[in-house]
Amino acid sequence: MTAAPAGRPRTARWLLRLHRPALIVWACLVVALAALLLALRGPLTDAAAEGWRQYNACQGRGRCTYDQDAILRYKDFAGYANLALNALPVLVAAWAGAALIGRELESGTARLAWTQSTSPARWLTLRLALPAAAVTVGTGLLCRLHRLAWAAGDGRIDTAKRWYDLLTFNAGGPTVAALALAGLAAGTLAALLLRRTLPALIAGAVATLGIAGAAALLMPRLWPAVTLTSALDEDYPNVDGLVVDQGLVSATGARLPIPDCDTGAGCSAAYDRAVGYFTTYHPVSHYWPLQLTTTALLLAVTGLLAAGSFLALRRLTGPLRTAGAAAGTPSTDTLAGAAA
Structure with a gap:
């Protein structure tokens, strides 16, 4: 009666220990980008808007001064924020292919876990659950802050990107969050198919770039124009x-x-x-319909990639069962087949 409740806290602590280095890096990255976006929403936008007001007031008046540095500073940091948010799905895919799954398969520690008290399917589920939650929360927060930062400068800064600029569009809504989940699934599938760290890293990143490119091409046609x-x-x-x-x-x-x-x-x-x-x-009234339809498409792709990952895992392990899932321990023939 008490074993199940006690097992859940142990599992949670084990997951936190397992993913602690990656979670720390992810949290630092999210905090840094959040600070940049908050600065863009506030002082950087206000200074650039004042610079543009001064510049526009100069028209027809000959020589005058305006805060060009504030305008250029906003342009640079807004570009950095767009690039960083759009690069997150590729980073997630590379990490999933290399550190999360690929390294354990290449070193053999995954097969060792399968012979203990964890079935292969549960092993994969546990490794993906916490990263998926962290990716969703982190990218969701950053997308919201990006949207607020963009809205603060819209109509006030002449060089601000329009809503339909591809990088701005992706970063300002749930599209990039869905793409990050697709990257997590793509990196996982690449690791299970290749079982090597570096090839899985490259394949996961390239696959995520391909998914992002395909989504960009399909996005304008997902809603009536x-x-x-x-x-x-x-x-x-x-x-x-x-x-x-x-x-x-x-x-x-x-x-x-x-x-x-x-x-x-x-x-x-x-x-x-x-x-x-x-x-x-x-x-502009089509912004959210395009965001939501693109997000739905990417989530469907994520589901297919996740299903493919479990199928690839089943093919890799065969009928492997754990001691907790079936009577006895895995047979030598089964483990030999998994190692092959």
Whole structure:
């Protein structure tokens, strides 16, 4: 009656000891980035906004002074924050492939654990549970702070990135948190398939970059876009948003691609068929629909990668059972098969 309650605290303490170095590094990274984002939301944004106010007031007045250093400082630190948050999923994938799973498989300590009181499936679950929670909480906090920092400068700083800038879009919502979980699963799967630390590190990072690239390509098409048209004697409709497509419109309403005007004949023929221009784009009101649909897609990919990890683990271990899960101990043949 008392064994189960006592086992849970022991398991929690064991997980904390197991992941303590990585948790300390992760906590320091999150705190450092949080401090940077809070500075961006407050004094850095205020100083840059004042610098831009001074600069705009100078227009038409000839020589005057403005705080250029504050403007450049904001631009640099905002760029660093964007790059850091977008790099987190790759770092998570590399750590999962190398230190979390790959190193234990390469050294043989994982197989030793499987012969004791932990089944392979439970071993993998325990190793992923706490990192997944830490990644979710940490990236979720940073995404919220990034969104607040960006909103503080929106409309006040002329060089601030727009919401549809890819790095800004990813860092300001749950997309990067979902991508970090996908990186954790990708690194785990790479380690289980390769069973070597360095190859798993590289494969996990490359796979995460591939997932991020695919998500960026699919993201504009995950939610219906808005189309605006203009007459042929005008230019393309002026929009403030994420442009998906542009081209010409024929008299029947058909959309024509932008013509190749390197050859005069082809260009003239294309414009002879057209009566106007069109622009398909996502306005700012589509920000959260795009964020949520992209996050859902990435979480689905994470689920597939996690399922693949358990399948790869089962293939690696075969019918291996622990002493606590079945009567007796694993057979010599089973352990030999796992080692092979």
